[in-house]
Amino acid sequence: MAPVEFICHSKQLDQLCRASEGSIRSVPVAFPKMCKEILKRRGFGGIIGALAGNGAAADLTELVNRNLLRRQLRLPQIYTIPVVKSLYGLFMLLRARLQAALVTSYFEEHPDARALVFNGYLMPDSITKVVGEALGRRALVLENGFFPGTSQADTAGINFDSTLPRDPSFYAWVSRQISGERPRELVSRPSKQKAAELVETPPHYLFVPMQVPSDMQILKHSPWIGDMKHFYEVIYRLAERQPELRFVVKEHPSFPLSIQSHVCPHPRIMFANHNETRTLIQGADAVLTVNSTVGLEGLVLGKKVITLGNAPYDVAGMVLRARNEDELHAAVAKVSIWSPDMSLVDTFIRYVHNVFLVSGDVRKGDAAILSALAARANGLDEHSRLTAGFEEWRRAQNGT
Structure with missing residues (x-):
């Protein structure tokens, strides 16, 4: 054994x-x-x-x-x-x-x-994580990957908590050291809502994907947006201050409660809960998100993205950041004249898909993924090698 x-x-x-x-x-x-x-x-x-x-x-x-x-x-x-x-x-x-x-x-x-946990924020896995930390044990945290056929596996955590670099200079340094093509799409989640007629969207709009308010992404990594009703109210005030803008909102299909009966309708804010997310991204001038993977899909599809929370793809030059309501108004006001660094976006996406994520589904398990998890846990994989190499290079550049 x-x-x-x-x-x-x-x-x-x-x-x-x-x-x-x-x-x-x-x-x-x-x-x-x-x-x-x-x-x-x-x-x-x-x-x-x-x-x-x-x-x-x-x-x-x-x-x-x-x-x-x-x-x-x-x-x-x-x-x-x-x-x-x-x-x-x-x-x-x-x-x-x-x-x-x-x-x-x-x-x-x-x-x-070591502790091996899935997500690490919810019980019972969170119990293993905190007990392991109290006993001085290292951990490997797993989650579904951002792209089909992939998983997250990280020694620090998942999503924003992970060791995925958010320093743009890392991607400039690593760009010629990685291979592999860009993925074409992210993991899709089937809608659990009842079928309905699709909504016709306006020619120009900002796409606002709502998220699950009970999810780790909101409870832990959303510093100033408390829930989706609050998110809508922020968008409402934004629409009032910038009358040329239109917004298309899609509530998360995995959350059973809707905010629509609890908010004040606005003539330039449209709900499109039954429209396909990818189509809504493709038709948008920009994606405005707290930290949803829809933002990452927006980057994959070449769209401008504004983040309001802590996102794993929140890299300067790739997205516009809004850490409060005033910054959001400023970001939206400049989005039409701002463009992301597409070379940086390309390297980031290729790195995430081909290096950071592990191939396979950790919930199924096979010899290849078990080997990949052991390598990641012990710092013997390519992601560990490249991030350590970058730190050595940066120290050499700084003469330390």
Whole structure:
């Protein structure tokens, strides 16, 4: 059996764990199996101690509150009821304590193992991440890739938290060291909404893709846009101040609640929830997004992009940034006379597709992707080599 390289406690990575032939040790997720395992390892007293939080490796309060907030955003009619909120919060805290105690015992059993987590922001994977950090263990964080047939795998995190460079000088340095063609499209997500007639869009508009308000991209990486209702209100004020502009908004197909009945309609803001996203990008003068992958698709399609939050593609010269409402008005006012550095965009996209992302789906698992994950975790892959090489080059340039 292969030596244990990773400890994993995830609903997403079952196939990967099975394919690993023992190099990934999977902590049970199902509640009965989890209780049985911790009883076997620590006895009845260990369960009572874990429920009480005795000897806990990490504080789990933030993770539980985050989980509750996501529930409240998706099902406010249920999870904002005080008694439901209190009971659910208590249940999740007790369950999280049991999970953390079991994950801790697995780490203690394998002192050289890293944490392997999917996304890292949501339970139960976030428990493995914070316990691993508390115990001084390194982590490898996985997620779906931006392009078909790819995955994210990074030692720091996913999306904006990752080690993907956002220094434009890195891409100038690396441009001749990478090969491979640009991808033609990003991963598409099928709409879950009911079919309806398509909306006819105006000749000129800014495309505004809404995002899932309970997602990590908004809860963690949106410093000033609180939710999609707030986002709409910002666009409304922008439309009022710049009367020549029109906006086409598309709500995220994966989120069940619409803001349309909760906002004030505007004659120059149109909802196009059933139009194809790629078509809306292609017809737009620019894409205005918090940090959606739609912004990256806009770059792939040669469009101008304005970001309002922390995005992995937020590289100076590639996008316009707006860190508050005044900056947004300024960015939109200049977008017609500004153009992105297309050479930089081309290198960035080729680097992301051919170097940063790993080939394959981490939720399925095969020999090739297991090898790629081990290389990334140990700093032996091309991304690790190139980012380390750039730092050496920059130090030499600075004489340090």
